[in-house]
Amino acid sequence: MTEHEPEKLKLLMETVMNTLMKIEREAHIGASSYEHTCDRNGHANGYKPRGIKTQRFGSLELLHPQMQIDELISAWRSEEIDEAMPYLYVDATYKNVREGARIVSKGALIVTGVASSGKRRILDFLVDDTESEASSWIFSADLKIVVYAESGM
Numbered sequence: 153m154t155e156h157e158p159e160k161l162k163l164l165m166e167t168v169m170n171t172l173m174k175i176e177r178e179a180h181i182g183a184s185s186y187e188h189t190c191d192r193n194g195h196a197n198g199y200k201p202r203g204i205k206t207q208r209f210g211s212l213e214l215l216h217p218q219m220q221i222d223e224l225i226s227a228w229r230s231e232e233i234d235e236a237m238p239y240l241y242v243d244a245t246y247k248n249v250r251e252g253a254r255i256v257s258k259g260a261l262i263v264t265g266v267a268s269s270g271k272r273r274i275l276d277f278l279v280d281d282t283e284s285e286a287s288s289w290i291f292s293a294d295l296k297i298v299v300y301a302e303s304g305m
Contacts (some may be wrong), residue, residue: 162209170215175215194221198251229276237265237273 178184183192199215206212244261264276 158209165206165209165216166212169212173214173217177219178203181219196220201252233265233273233275235267235271237267237275239266239284240275241266242266273296 177196181194181196183189185196197218197220199217202216204212204214206242221274241264243264246257246259248255248273249258259278259280261278262278263277264273265273267273289295
């Protein structure tokens with residue numbers, strides 16, 4: 153073995169382990185990163201660095217995938233709305249947040265319904281990695297389905 157081969161093997165092992173954990177997370181969630189599907193079981197929520205010590209390769213620096221399981225959110229989204237919401241407000245805010253060693257823009261879109269009685273209710277929300285037109289379109293398309301279904305149209 154040359155003097156650089158142990159480092160190459162260590163890097164290879166870190167890459168393989170990180171890839172396998174990412175694949176396992178995607179299988180658990182039911183969707184790959186940035187994939188929008190109706191039957192996903194949660195959302196990817198970045199990575200946390202984790203170090204493990206091995207006899208053969210020494211210390212490995214791994215990126216442990218984080219997840220958000222949204223069973224409660226799914227239940228909340230499927231709750232029946234008991235009164236008409238003739239007024240809808242869509243609001244968006246964008247913040248720069250730290251993800252690992254990077255600063256990225258995250259957008260939060262919130263839809264609030266207002267009943268004739270004045271009662272307000274948050275109907276839906278979306279947090280996305282960018283302030284792109286595509287994510288707004290996907291969000292509004294999903295919301296239209298909900299609005300039409302609730303209004304009986």
